[in-house]
Amino acid sequence: MTTLTLRAANPASTRADAVVIAVGRADQRLVAMAPGDSVAKAFGRSFHPVLSKLGFSGKLGELASLSGAGAVQAPLVVVVGVGDPQQVSAETLRSAAGAGIRAVHDAATAVLALPAGDDEELRAVCEGVLLGGYAFTAYKSAADQDPVGAVMVVTDIAREKAAKAALANAEQVCAAVNRARDWVNTPARDLTPQRFADEVTALDTPSRVKVSVWDENRLLDERCGGILGVGQGSVNPPRLVKVTYTPRRPVASLALVGKGITYDSGGLTLKTTAGLMTMKCDMAGAAAVVNATYAIAALGLPVQISCYAALAENMPSGSATRPGDVLRIRNGTTVEVHNTDAEGRLVLADALVLAREEQPDMIVDVATLTGACVVGLGTRTSGVLSNDDGLRDAIPATARLAGESMWPLPIAEEMKAKVRSSAVADIRQHNPEPYGGALFAAAFLREFVDEARWAHLDIAGPAFNDGEPYGYTPKGGTGAGVRTLVRFAQSLAEQADGASG
Ligand code: BES
Ligand code: MN
Ligand code: ZN
Numbered sequence: 001m002t003t004l005t006l007r008a009a010n011p012a013s014t015r016a017d018a019v020v021i022a023v024g025r026a027d028q029r030l031v032a033m034a035p036g037d038s039v040a041k042a043f044g045r046s047f048h049p050v051l052s053k054l055g056f057s058g059k060l061g062e063l064a065s066l067s068g069a070g071a072v073q074a075p076l077v078v079v080v081g082v083g084d085p086q087q088v089s090a091e092t093l094r095s096a097a098g099a100g101i102r103a104v105h106d107a108a109t110a111v112l113a114l115p116a117g118d119d120e121e122l123r124a125v126c127e128g129v130l131l132g133g134y135a136f137t138a139y140k141s142a143a144d145q146d147p148v149g150a151v152m153v154v155t156d157i158a159r160e161k162a163a164k165a166a167l168a169n170a171e172q173v174c175a176a177v178n179r180a181r182d183w184v185n186t187p188a189r190d191l192t193p194q195r196f197a198d199e200v201t202a203l204d205t206p207s208r209v210k211v212s213v214w215d216e217n218r219l220l221d222e223r224c225g226g227i228l229g230v231g232q233g234s235v236n237p238p239r240l241v242k243v244t245y246t247p248r249r250p251v252a253s254l255a256l257v258g259k260g261i262t263y264d265s266g267g268l269t270l271k272t273t274a275g276l277m278t279m280k281c282d283m284a285g286a287a288a289v290v291n292a293t294y295a296i297a298a299l300g301l302p303v304q305i306s307c308y309a310a311l312a313e314n315m316p317s318g319s320a321t322r323p324g325d326v327l328r329i330r331n332g333t334t335v336e337v338h339n340t341d342a343e344g345r346l347v348l349a350d351a352l353v354l355a356r357e358e359q360p361d362m363i364v365d366v367a368t369l370t371g372a373c374v375v376g377l378g379t380r381t382s383g384v385l386s387n388d389d390g391l392r393d394a395i396p397a398t399a400r401l402a403g404e405s406m407w408p409l410p411i412a413e414e415m416k417a418k419v420r421s422s423a424v425a426d427i428r429q430h431n432p433e434p435y436g437g438a439l440f441a442a443a444f445l446r447e448f449v450d451e452a453r454w455a456h457l458d459i460a461g462p463a464f465n466d467g468e469p470y471g472y473t474p475k476g477g478t479g480a481g482v483r484t485l486v487r488f489a490q491s492l493a494e495q496a497d498g499a500s501g
Contacts (some may be wrong), residue, residue: 002101002133002147004126006158006167009111011035011072012042016152017107018076019068020100022093022114023051024085025058031085035154036113042071051079059083060092061471063103074111078103088115090124091403097128098472101148105133109150116155123166124403125153130174131479132472136185169299173486176295177479180287184464184477188263188280192236193311196262196283200241200290200309206297208247214240222330224354226346229327229337231312233267233320238312240351243290243305245297250304251496254489255355256293259344259367260286260311267340268316269323281477282344284463285366286311288481295482296489302496303489306358310347314340326425329353333447336422338430344369345429345444352448362391362453364488365445366481372437373409373458381405382462382480385442386455395455395484398491402483406457412436415443457481 011019021036030048032040040047043066056064062081068074080096080103082088093114104110112129116122133147157163183191183199191199197213205211216237219228224240231238241260261282265271271279286309293307321327325337327346330353335346344367355363373383382399384406386392392408399406418440422428427447431440442456462480469475 002130002149002151004129004151004153004167004171006163007152007154008156008158009152009154010038011111011113011154012038013073014111014152014154016074016109016111018078018104019072019074019111019113020078020080020104022082022096023056023058023079024082024088026085030058033082033085033115035156039072039077039113056081061095061099063099065103076104076107080114090120093121094124094128094403095471097125098132101129101132101151102469104148107148109152110148111152111154113154116153117157119157119162119166122153122155122157122163123170126167126170127174127403128472129153130170131177134178134181134474136182136474136476138182138186172295172298173483176291176486177482180284180291180479180482181474181477183287184281184284186280188313191262191280191283193231193239193260193262193313194236196260196286196309196311197239197241200243203294206294208245209294209297210244212242223328224330224350225328226335226350227310227312229321229325230261230314230343230346233317234313234315236262236313241290241309241311243293243307245293245305247300247302247304249302251302252492253304253306253360254492255358255360255363256289256305256307256485257348257351257355257363257365258286258289258307258309259283259348259365259369260309261343261347262311262313264314264341264343265316267314267320267343269340270316271341278464278466281464282368283311284368284459284477284480288366288459288479288485291479292482292485295486299486301489301493303492305489306355306360308351308355310351312347314343329448331448333427334425336425336428338428342430342441345441348445349448352445356449356452360452362455363449364455364457364485366457366459366485368460368463369458370438370441370460374461376409376438377407377461379461381407383407383409383438383458384455385409385411385439385458387411387446387449388453388455391453391455395457395488398488399484402487404480404484405462406484409438411442411446412439415440419443419447
Protein backbone atom coordinates (compact mmCIF):
# COMPACT_ATOMS: atom_id res chain seq x y z
CA MET A 1 0.00 0.00 0.00
CA THR A 2 1.26 3.42 -0.94
CA THR A 3 0.55 6.22 1.53
CA LEU A 4 0.33 9.79 0.30
CA THR A 5 1.11 12.99 2.16
CA LEU A 6 1.02 16.60 0.95
CA ARG A 7 3.98 18.92 1.58
CA ALA A 8 4.78 22.52 0.75
CA ALA A 9 8.52 21.91 0.52
CA ASN A 10 11.48 22.37 -1.80
CA PRO A 11 11.87 19.05 -3.66
CA ALA A 12 15.61 19.64 -4.15
CA SER A 13 16.28 19.63 -0.42
CA THR A 14 13.71 17.01 0.67
CA ARG A 15 15.10 13.72 1.88
CA ALA A 16 13.74 10.68 -0.01
CA ASP A 17 14.98 7.76 -2.12
CA ALA A 18 13.78 9.42 -5.31
CA VAL A 19 12.34 12.68 -6.61
CA VAL A 20 10.08 12.90 -9.68
CA ILE A 21 9.82 16.12 -11.69
CA ALA A 22 8.05 17.21 -14.89
CA VAL A 23 9.87 18.60 -17.91
CA GLY A 24 8.05 19.87 -20.99
CA ARG A 25 9.13 21.19 -24.32
CA ALA A 26 8.35 24.68 -25.69
CA ASP A 27 9.97 26.34 -28.75
CA GLN A 28 12.42 23.44 -29.16
CA ARG A 29 13.63 23.90 -25.57
CA LEU A 30 13.23 21.81 -22.45
CA VAL A 31 11.34 23.52 -19.63
CA ALA A 32 11.42 22.18 -16.07
CA MET A 33 8.05 22.87 -14.49
CA ALA A 34 7.49 24.21 -10.98
CA PRO A 35 7.81 22.94 -8.33
CA GLY A 36 10.41 20.61 -9.89
CA ASP A 37 12.29 23.54 -11.43
CA SER A 38 14.29 23.86 -8.19
CA VAL A 39 15.70 20.38 -8.86
CA ALA A 40 16.71 21.42 -12.39
CA LYS A 41 18.34 24.58 -10.99
CA ALA A 42 20.29 22.54 -8.45
CA PHE A 43 21.90 20.66 -11.35
CA GLY A 44 22.91 23.97 -12.90
CA ARG A 45 23.63 24.42 -16.59
CA SER A 46 24.37 20.75 -17.19
CA PHE A 47 20.73 19.73 -16.64
CA HIS A 48 19.28 20.27 -20.11
CA PRO A 49 22.34 19.03 -22.09
CA VAL A 50 22.47 15.85 -19.96
CA LEU A 51 18.79 15.16 -20.58
CA SER A 52 19.26 15.73 -24.31
CA LYS A 53 22.25 13.36 -24.33
CA LEU A 54 19.99 10.73 -22.74
CA GLY A 55 17.64 11.17 -25.70
CA PHE A 56 14.99 12.91 -23.61
CA SER A 57 12.97 15.42 -25.64
CA GLY A 58 10.16 16.35 -23.23
CA LYS A 59 7.46 14.43 -25.09
CA LEU A 60 4.44 13.31 -23.09
CA GLY A 61 5.16 10.09 -21.20
CA GLU A 62 8.93 10.08 -21.85
CA LEU A 63 11.13 9.10 -18.90
CA ALA A 64 14.76 9.76 -17.95
CA SER A 65 16.63 8.88 -14.76
CA LEU A 66 19.58 10.83 -13.37
CA SER A 67 21.77 10.41 -10.33
CA GLY A 68 20.95 13.14 -7.84
CA ALA A 69 24.30 12.81 -6.06
CA GLY A 70 25.95 16.14 -5.33
CA ALA A 71 23.05 18.17 -6.67
CA VAL A 72 19.92 17.32 -4.66
CA GLN A 73 19.08 15.36 -1.50
CA ALA A 74 17.48 12.40 -3.26
CA PRO A 75 19.95 9.93 -4.83
CA LEU A 76 17.63 9.34 -7.82
CA VAL A 77 15.94 11.95 -10.00
CA VAL A 78 13.24 10.77 -12.41
CA VAL A 79 12.21 13.18 -15.15
CA VAL A 80 8.80 12.71 -16.79
CA GLY A 81 7.94 14.37 -20.11
CA VAL A 82 4.71 16.36 -20.20
CA GLY A 83 4.84 17.82 -23.74
CA ASP A 84 3.79 21.44 -24.32
CA PRO A 85 3.75 23.18 -20.91
CA GLN A 86 0.79 25.31 -22.09
CA GLN A 87 -1.27 22.20 -22.79
CA VAL A 88 -0.80 20.33 -19.51
CA SER A 89 -4.23 18.96 -18.57
CA ALA A 90 -5.35 17.06 -15.50
CA GLU A 91 -5.07 13.87 -17.55
CA THR A 92 -1.47 14.76 -18.55
CA LEU A 93 -0.61 15.09 -14.87
CA ARG A 94 -2.44 11.90 -13.95
CA SER A 95 -0.53 9.88 -16.52
CA ALA A 96 2.81 11.63 -15.77
CA ALA A 97 2.37 10.83 -12.07
CA GLY A 98 1.54 7.23 -12.95
CA ALA A 99 4.55 6.82 -15.23
CA GLY A 100 6.77 8.54 -12.64
CA ILE A 101 5.68 6.32 -9.79
CA ARG A 102 6.18 3.19 -11.87
CA ALA A 103 9.73 4.37 -12.67
CA VAL A 104 10.68 4.63 -8.95
CA HIS A 105 9.19 1.31 -7.88
CA ASP A 106 12.33 0.24 -5.99
CA ALA A 107 12.21 3.30 -3.71
CA ALA A 108 10.79 3.12 -0.19
CA THR A 109 10.07 6.86 -0.22
CA ALA A 110 9.57 9.26 -3.11
CA VAL A 111 8.95 12.95 -3.56
CA LEU A 112 6.59 13.84 -6.38
CA ALA A 113 7.13 17.39 -7.62
CA LEU A 114 4.72 17.70 -10.55
CA PRO A 115 2.70 20.87 -11.18
CA ALA A 116 -0.22 20.75 -8.74
CA GLY A 117 -1.15 24.38 -8.24
CA ASP A 118 -4.87 23.94 -7.65
CA ASP A 119 -7.03 21.24 -6.13
CA GLU A 120 -8.11 19.78 -9.50
CA GLU A 121 -4.47 19.33 -10.59
CA LEU A 122 -3.53 17.99 -7.19
CA ARG A 123 -6.35 15.47 -7.30
CA ALA A 124 -5.11 14.27 -10.71
CA VAL A 125 -1.53 13.88 -9.45
CA CYS A 126 -2.71 11.94 -6.39
CA GLU A 127 -4.87 9.69 -8.59
CA GLY A 128 -1.93 9.07 -10.91
CA VAL A 129 0.22 7.95 -7.98
CA LEU A 130 -2.42 5.72 -6.42
CA LEU A 131 -3.44 4.15 -9.74
CA GLY A 132 0.07 3.91 -11.23
CA GLY A 133 1.44 2.33 -8.05
CA TYR A 134 -1.00 -0.59 -8.31
CA ALA A 135 0.39 -4.11 -8.55
CA PHE A 136 -1.49 -7.42 -8.46
CA THR A 137 0.72 -9.79 -6.46
CA ALA A 138 -1.82 -12.14 -4.86
CA TYR A 139 -0.53 -15.14 -6.83
CA LYS A 140 3.23 -14.34 -6.67
CA SER A 141 5.19 -16.47 -4.19
CA ALA A 142 7.63 -13.58 -3.75
CA ALA A 143 6.75 -10.05 -4.74
CA ASP A 144 9.27 -9.04 -7.41
CA GLN A 145 8.74 -5.39 -6.61
CA ASP A 146 7.27 -3.70 -3.59
CA PRO A 147 5.15 -0.66 -4.32
CA VAL A 148 6.62 2.63 -3.11
CA GLY A 149 5.81 2.89 0.60
CA ALA A 150 5.50 6.62 1.22
CA VAL A 151 4.99 9.32 -1.39
CA MET A 152 5.21 13.02 -0.57
CA VAL A 153 3.37 15.16 -3.10
CA VAL A 154 4.83 18.66 -3.25
CA THR A 155 2.27 21.45 -3.64
CA ASP A 156 2.03 25.06 -2.53
CA ILE A 157 -1.54 24.50 -1.38
CA ALA A 158 -0.63 21.56 0.91
CA ARG A 159 -2.17 23.16 3.97
CA GLU A 160 -5.42 24.28 2.34
CA LYS A 161 -8.73 22.57 3.02
CA ALA A 162 -9.35 22.05 -0.70
CA ALA A 163 -6.04 20.18 -0.98
CA LYS A 164 -6.92 17.79 1.82
CA ALA A 165 -10.33 17.21 0.22
CA ALA A 166 -8.69 16.50 -3.14
CA LEU A 167 -6.42 13.90 -1.54
CA ALA A 168 -9.30 12.28 0.36
CA ASN A 169 -11.40 12.12 -2.80
CA ALA A 170 -8.53 10.58 -4.78
CA GLU A 171 -7.99 7.97 -2.05
CA GLN A 172 -11.64 6.88 -2.06
CA VAL A 173 -11.96 6.75 -5.82
CA CYS A 174 -8.62 4.99 -6.39
CA ALA A 175 -9.35 2.42 -3.67
CA ALA A 176 -12.50 1.59 -5.65
CA VAL A 177 -10.65 1.44 -8.98
CA ASN A 178 -7.89 -0.75 -7.54
CA ARG A 179 -10.37 -3.12 -5.94
CA ALA A 180 -12.16 -3.47 -9.30
CA ARG A 181 -8.75 -4.28 -10.83
CA ASP A 182 -8.10 -6.93 -8.16
CA TRP A 183 -11.42 -8.64 -8.85
CA VAL A 184 -10.83 -8.60 -12.61
CA ASN A 185 -7.30 -9.97 -12.19
CA THR A 186 -8.40 -12.81 -9.90
CA PRO A 187 -8.55 -16.02 -11.95
CA ALA A 188 -12.07 -17.28 -12.67
CA ARG A 189 -11.26 -20.53 -10.85
CA ASP A 190 -11.26 -18.46 -7.67
CA LEU A 191 -13.70 -15.67 -8.51
CA THR A 192 -16.88 -17.67 -9.11
CA PRO A 193 -20.28 -15.94 -8.89
CA GLN A 194 -20.58 -16.96 -5.22
CA ARG A 195 -17.04 -15.74 -4.43
CA PHE A 196 -17.76 -12.44 -6.17
CA ALA A 197 -20.80 -12.09 -3.90
CA ASP A 198 -18.61 -13.00 -0.90
CA GLU A 199 -16.12 -10.29 -1.85
CA VAL A 200 -18.93 -7.75 -1.86
CA THR A 201 -20.41 -8.84 1.46
CA ALA A 202 -16.92 -8.88 3.04
CA LEU A 203 -16.31 -5.19 2.25
CA ASP A 204 -16.52 -2.62 5.03
CA THR A 205 -19.92 -1.13 4.32
CA PRO A 206 -20.09 2.65 4.54
CA SER A 207 -23.17 3.80 6.46
CA ARG A 208 -26.48 3.71 4.55
CA VAL A 209 -25.29 0.85 2.29
CA LYS A 210 -27.10 -2.49 2.15
CA VAL A 211 -26.13 -5.64 0.28
CA SER A 212 -28.34 -8.57 -0.68
CA VAL A 213 -27.55 -11.70 -2.68
CA TRP A 214 -29.95 -13.86 -4.64
CA ASP A 215 -28.94 -17.50 -5.17
CA GLU A 216 -30.16 -19.74 -8.01
CA ASN A 217 -33.36 -20.70 -6.16
CA ARG A 218 -34.27 -17.10 -5.54
CA LEU A 219 -33.42 -16.24 -9.15
CA LEU A 220 -35.90 -18.94 -10.22
CA ASP A 221 -38.61 -17.57 -7.88
CA GLU A 222 -37.93 -14.11 -9.31
CA ARG A 223 -38.21 -15.34 -12.93
CA CYS A 224 -34.67 -14.30 -13.92
CA GLY A 225 -34.50 -16.63 -16.91
CA GLY A 226 -31.64 -14.77 -18.60
CA ILE A 227 -29.19 -15.06 -15.71
CA LEU A 228 -30.23 -18.68 -15.07
CA GLY A 229 -30.01 -19.59 -18.76
CA VAL A 230 -26.44 -18.30 -19.05
CA GLY A 231 -25.35 -19.87 -15.75
CA GLN A 232 -26.91 -23.31 -16.20
CA GLY A 233 -23.91 -24.87 -17.95
CA SER A 234 -21.56 -24.24 -15.03
CA VAL A 235 -21.06 -26.11 -11.76
CA ASN A 236 -20.71 -22.65 -10.19
CA PRO A 237 -24.31 -21.39 -10.01
CA PRO A 238 -25.28 -17.79 -10.85
CA ARG A 239 -25.95 -14.97 -8.37
CA LEU A 240 -27.45 -11.54 -8.38
CA VAL A 241 -25.90 -9.02 -5.99
CA LYS A 242 -27.78 -5.85 -5.15
CA VAL A 243 -26.13 -2.95 -3.36
CA THR A 244 -28.23 0.01 -2.31
CA TYR A 245 -27.00 3.33 -1.00
CA THR A 246 -29.67 5.60 0.49
CA PRO A 247 -28.34 9.02 1.48
CA ARG A 248 -30.29 11.07 4.01
CA ARG A 249 -31.52 13.66 1.47
CA PRO A 250 -31.12 12.28 -2.04
CA VAL A 251 -31.33 14.84 -4.84
CA ALA A 252 -31.39 12.22 -7.60
CA SER A 253 -31.63 8.45 -8.04
CA LEU A 254 -29.44 6.34 -10.26
CA ALA A 255 -29.58 2.62 -11.01
CA LEU A 256 -26.31 0.95 -11.99
CA VAL A 257 -26.27 -2.44 -13.69
CA GLY A 258 -23.12 -4.48 -14.35
CA LYS A 259 -22.34 -7.51 -16.50
CA GLY A 260 -20.69 -10.06 -14.24
CA ILE A 261 -19.67 -13.07 -16.33
CA THR A 262 -16.97 -14.50 -14.08
CA TYR A 263 -15.71 -16.51 -17.03
CA ASP A 264 -16.87 -16.32 -20.63
CA SER A 265 -15.91 -19.47 -22.52
CA GLY A 266 -18.62 -18.66 -25.07
CA GLY A 267 -20.63 -21.67 -23.85
CA LEU A 268 -21.53 -24.22 -26.55
CA THR A 269 -20.64 -21.52 -29.10
CA LEU A 270 -17.10 -21.95 -27.76
CA LYS A 271 -14.50 -19.23 -28.25
CA THR A 272 -11.12 -19.73 -29.91
CA THR A 273 -7.94 -20.35 -27.87
CA ALA A 274 -6.93 -16.69 -28.16
CA GLY A 275 -10.46 -15.53 -27.39
CA LEU A 276 -10.57 -17.63 -24.21
CA MET A 277 -7.34 -16.26 -22.77
CA THR A 278 -8.53 -12.98 -21.23
CA MET A 279 -12.14 -13.86 -20.47
CA LYS A 280 -11.76 -13.74 -16.69
CA CYS A 281 -12.21 -10.00 -17.38
CA ASP A 282 -15.86 -10.45 -18.36
CA MET A 283 -17.13 -9.40 -14.92
CA ALA A 284 -15.41 -6.01 -15.19
CA GLY A 285 -18.73 -4.16 -15.59
CA ALA A 286 -20.10 -5.69 -12.37
CA ALA A 287 -16.83 -4.88 -10.57
CA ALA A 288 -17.04 -1.29 -11.83
CA VAL A 289 -20.63 -0.62 -10.73
CA VAL A 290 -20.23 -2.24 -7.29
CA ASN A 291 -16.99 -0.44 -6.49
CA ALA A 292 -18.27 2.88 -7.84
CA THR A 293 -21.32 2.51 -5.58
CA TYR A 294 -19.07 2.03 -2.55
CA ALA A 295 -16.99 5.08 -3.49
CA ILE A 296 -20.14 7.20 -4.00
CA ALA A 297 -21.37 6.09 -0.57
CA ALA A 298 -17.98 6.64 1.09
CA LEU A 299 -17.92 10.17 -0.33
CA GLY A 300 -21.44 10.72 1.01
CA LEU A 301 -22.78 12.02 -2.32
CA PRO A 302 -26.52 12.83 -2.11
CA VAL A 303 -27.52 10.44 -4.90
CA GLN A 304 -29.58 7.32 -4.24
CA ILE A 305 -27.93 4.30 -5.89
CA SER A 306 -29.42 0.89 -6.67
CA CYS A 307 -26.65 -1.28 -8.04
CA TYR A 308 -27.16 -4.70 -9.61
CA ALA A 309 -24.37 -7.15 -10.44
CA ALA A 310 -25.63 -9.98 -12.68
CA LEU A 311 -23.20 -12.85 -12.06
CA ALA A 312 -22.89 -16.09 -14.01
CA GLU A 313 -20.22 -18.34 -15.46
CA ASN A 314 -20.73 -19.06 -19.18
CA MET A 315 -19.58 -22.67 -19.70
CA PRO A 316 -20.27 -25.46 -22.21
CA SER A 317 -21.62 -28.70 -20.74
CA GLY A 318 -24.50 -31.17 -20.99
CA SER A 319 -26.64 -28.73 -19.03
CA ALA A 320 -25.70 -25.61 -20.99
CA THR A 321 -28.16 -23.46 -22.94
CA ARG A 322 -28.16 -24.44 -26.64
CA PRO A 323 -28.40 -22.29 -29.73
CA GLY A 324 -32.10 -22.44 -30.61
CA ASP A 325 -33.28 -22.44 -26.99
CA VAL A 326 -35.79 -19.84 -25.86
CA LEU A 327 -35.30 -18.06 -22.53
CA ARG A 328 -37.90 -16.01 -20.67
CA ILE A 329 -36.62 -12.76 -19.12
CA ARG A 330 -38.09 -11.42 -15.84
CA ASN A 331 -40.53 -9.09 -17.60
CA GLY A 332 -41.99 -12.01 -19.62
CA THR A 333 -40.16 -11.24 -22.89
CA THR A 334 -39.03 -14.42 -24.64
CA VAL A 335 -35.63 -14.51 -26.34
CA GLU A 336 -34.43 -16.89 -29.01
CA VAL A 337 -30.77 -17.75 -28.37
CA HIS A 338 -28.62 -18.01 -31.49
CA ASN A 339 -25.12 -17.72 -30.17
CA THR A 340 -24.36 -18.66 -26.56
CA ASP A 341 -21.33 -16.35 -26.72
CA ALA A 342 -23.65 -13.34 -26.79
CA GLU A 343 -24.45 -14.05 -23.13
CA GLY A 344 -23.90 -10.64 -21.58
CA ARG A 345 -27.12 -9.13 -22.94
CA LEU A 346 -29.10 -12.06 -21.46
CA VAL A 347 -27.91 -11.50 -17.88
CA LEU A 348 -28.21 -7.73 -18.27
CA ALA A 349 -31.82 -8.07 -19.48
CA ASP A 350 -33.03 -9.45 -16.12
CA ALA A 351 -31.01 -6.90 -14.17
CA LEU A 352 -32.27 -3.98 -16.29
CA VAL A 353 -35.86 -5.09 -15.69
CA LEU A 354 -35.16 -5.20 -11.94
CA ALA A 355 -33.53 -1.78 -12.05
CA ARG A 356 -36.48 -0.35 -13.98
CA GLU A 357 -39.01 -1.62 -11.44
CA GLU A 358 -37.76 0.91 -8.87
CA GLN A 359 -38.35 3.86 -11.26
CA PRO A 360 -34.95 5.56 -10.84
CA ASP A 361 -34.24 8.89 -12.58
CA MET A 362 -31.91 6.99 -14.89
CA ILE A 363 -30.22 3.67 -15.48
CA VAL A 364 -26.60 3.17 -16.53
CA ASP A 365 -25.28 -0.28 -17.38
CA VAL A 366 -21.60 -1.17 -17.76
CA ALA A 367 -20.49 -4.26 -19.67
CA THR A 368 -17.62 -5.88 -21.55
CA LEU A 369 -20.28 -6.56 -24.13
CA THR A 370 -18.98 -6.76 -27.69
CA GLY A 371 -15.78 -7.32 -29.64
CA ALA A 372 -17.45 -5.14 -32.28
CA CYS A 373 -17.10 -2.11 -30.00
CA VAL A 374 -13.34 -2.77 -29.76
CA VAL A 375 -13.14 -3.02 -33.56
CA GLY A 376 -14.87 0.36 -33.85
CA LEU A 377 -13.25 2.36 -31.05
CA GLY A 378 -10.00 0.55 -30.27
CA THR A 379 -8.85 -0.85 -26.94
CA ARG A 380 -8.77 2.39 -24.95
CA THR A 381 -12.19 3.95 -25.66
CA SER A 382 -15.56 2.78 -24.38
CA GLY A 383 -18.75 3.11 -26.41
CA VAL A 384 -21.74 5.00 -24.99
CA LEU A 385 -25.16 4.07 -26.39
CA SER A 386 -28.41 5.48 -25.09
CA ASN A 387 -32.11 6.08 -25.68
CA ASP A 388 -31.54 9.70 -24.56
CA ASP A 389 -29.46 12.15 -26.60
CA GLY A 390 -28.56 14.28 -23.58
CA LEU A 391 -27.26 11.33 -21.60
CA ARG A 392 -25.34 9.96 -24.59
CA ASP A 393 -23.38 13.24 -24.73
CA ALA A 394 -23.17 13.92 -20.99
CA ILE A 395 -21.43 10.66 -20.14
CA PRO A 396 -18.46 11.04 -22.53
CA ALA A 397 -18.08 14.65 -21.26
CA THR A 398 -18.03 13.43 -17.66
CA ALA A 399 -15.60 10.66 -18.63
CA ARG A 400 -13.22 13.25 -20.09
CA LEU A 401 -13.20 15.11 -16.76
CA ALA A 402 -12.48 11.85 -14.97
CA GLY A 403 -9.67 10.97 -17.38
CA GLU A 404 -11.45 8.11 -19.17
CA SER A 405 -12.03 7.91 -22.92
CA MET A 406 -15.64 7.28 -23.98
CA TRP A 407 -17.35 8.03 -27.25
CA PRO A 408 -21.01 8.10 -28.35
CA LEU A 409 -22.31 5.45 -30.77
CA PRO A 410 -25.81 5.48 -32.29
CA ILE A 411 -28.43 2.78 -31.89
CA ALA A 412 -29.20 2.78 -35.59
CA GLU A 413 -32.90 2.79 -36.50
CA GLU A 414 -32.82 -0.53 -38.40
CA MET A 415 -31.63 -2.44 -35.31
CA LYS A 416 -35.07 -2.39 -33.71
CA ALA A 417 -36.60 -4.50 -36.48
CA LYS A 418 -33.62 -6.87 -36.48
CA VAL A 419 -33.96 -7.43 -32.72
CA ARG A 420 -37.68 -8.10 -33.21
CA SER A 421 -37.22 -10.54 -36.09
CA SER A 422 -37.30 -13.91 -34.28
CA ALA A 423 -39.53 -16.54 -35.90
CA VAL A 424 -40.24 -18.36 -32.63
CA ALA A 425 -39.83 -15.86 -29.75
CA ASP A 426 -40.55 -12.18 -29.05
CA ILE A 427 -37.02 -11.12 -29.89
CA ARG A 428 -33.76 -12.59 -31.12
CA GLN A 429 -30.55 -12.45 -29.16
CA HIS A 430 -28.00 -12.22 -31.91
CA ASN A 431 -27.55 -10.06 -35.00
CA PRO A 432 -28.31 -12.02 -38.18
CA GLU A 433 -25.50 -10.13 -39.97
CA PRO A 434 -21.92 -9.49 -38.93
CA TYR A 435 -22.17 -5.66 -38.93
CA GLY A 436 -22.94 -3.20 -36.13
CA GLY A 437 -22.68 -5.76 -33.33
CA ALA A 438 -22.34 -3.12 -30.58
CA LEU A 439 -25.41 -1.31 -31.90
CA PHE A 440 -27.52 -4.45 -32.13
CA ALA A 441 -26.56 -5.41 -28.58
CA ALA A 442 -27.66 -1.97 -27.32
CA ALA A 443 -30.94 -2.21 -29.26
CA PHE A 444 -31.49 -5.56 -27.53
CA LEU A 445 -30.87 -4.07 -24.08
CA ARG A 446 -33.19 -1.15 -24.87
CA GLU A 447 -36.08 -3.63 -25.05
CA PHE A 448 -35.84 -4.01 -21.25
CA VAL A 449 -35.79 -0.41 -20.01
CA ASP A 450 -39.14 0.81 -21.39
CA GLU A 451 -39.27 4.59 -21.28
CA ALA A 452 -36.59 5.00 -18.61
CA ARG A 453 -33.60 7.24 -19.39
CA TRP A 454 -30.86 4.74 -19.92
CA ALA A 455 -27.26 4.57 -21.11
CA HIS A 456 -25.08 1.57 -21.85
CA LEU A 457 -21.29 1.71 -21.53
CA ASP A 458 -19.52 -0.95 -23.61
CA ILE A 459 -16.12 -1.27 -21.90
CA ALA A 460 -14.96 -4.41 -23.80
CA GLY A 461 -11.79 -2.61 -24.98
CA PRO A 462 -10.64 -0.57 -21.97
CA ALA A 463 -11.53 -3.07 -19.19
CA PHE A 464 -8.42 -5.19 -19.64
CA ASN A 465 -4.95 -4.12 -20.79
CA ASP A 466 -3.45 -7.02 -22.67
CA GLY A 467 -0.35 -4.96 -23.55
CA GLU A 468 2.33 -3.24 -21.51
CA PRO A 469 1.56 -0.73 -18.73
CA TYR A 470 1.30 2.93 -19.76
CA GLY A 471 0.76 6.09 -17.70
CA TYR A 472 -1.24 4.99 -14.67
CA THR A 473 -2.73 1.96 -16.45
CA PRO A 474 -1.28 -1.41 -15.39
CA LYS A 475 -1.29 -4.67 -17.28
CA GLY A 476 -4.52 -6.65 -16.78
CA GLY A 477 -7.61 -5.22 -15.12
CA THR A 478 -7.87 -1.43 -15.38
CA GLY A 479 -10.95 -0.56 -13.31
CA ALA A 480 -12.51 1.09 -16.39
CA GLY A 481 -15.75 2.93 -15.70
CA VAL A 482 -15.38 3.49 -11.95
CA ARG A 483 -14.02 7.04 -12.13
CA THR A 484 -16.63 8.10 -14.67
CA LEU A 485 -19.52 6.71 -12.61
CA VAL A 486 -18.35 8.47 -9.46
CA ARG A 487 -17.93 11.76 -11.35
CA PHE A 488 -21.32 11.27 -12.91
CA ALA A 489 -22.97 10.90 -9.50
CA GLN A 490 -21.02 13.98 -8.40
CA SER A 491 -22.31 15.94 -11.40
CA LEU A 492 -25.93 14.90 -10.64
CA ALA A 493 -25.45 16.20 -7.11
CA GLU A 494 -23.96 19.47 -8.37
CA GLN A 495 -26.73 19.99 -10.94
CA ALA A 496 -29.38 19.56 -8.27
CA ASP A 497 -27.42 21.90 -6.03
CA GLY A 498 -27.30 24.53 -8.79
CA ALA A 499 -31.02 24.14 -9.53
CA SER A 500 -32.05 24.64 -5.91
CA GLY A 501 -29.49 27.31 -5.00
N1 BES B 1 -17.32 -10.92 -23.47
C1 BES B 1 -17.45 -10.88 -24.88
C2 BES B 1 -17.02 -9.54 -25.49
C3 BES B 1 -15.57 -9.17 -25.34
C4 BES B 1 -14.71 -9.35 -26.41
C5 BES B 1 -15.09 -8.60 -24.19
C6 BES B 1 -13.39 -8.99 -26.29
C7 BES B 1 -13.76 -8.23 -24.07
C8 BES B 1 -12.91 -8.42 -25.13
C9 BES B 1 -18.91 -11.10 -25.26
O1 BES B 1 -19.64 -11.92 -24.42
C10 BES B 1 -18.91 -11.77 -26.59
O2 BES B 1 -18.45 -12.86 -26.67
N2 BES B 1 -19.42 -11.08 -27.58
C11 BES B 1 -19.51 -11.61 -28.90
C12 BES B 1 -20.89 -11.29 -29.40
C13 BES B 1 -21.24 -11.98 -30.67
C14 BES B 1 -21.31 -13.46 -30.49
C15 BES B 1 -22.57 -11.41 -31.11
C16 BES B 1 -18.46 -10.94 -29.75
O3 BES B 1 -18.21 -9.74 -29.57
O4 BES B 1 -17.84 -11.62 -30.56
MN1 MN C 1 -19.44 -13.97 -24.87
ZN1 ZN D 1 -19.02 -11.99 -22.49
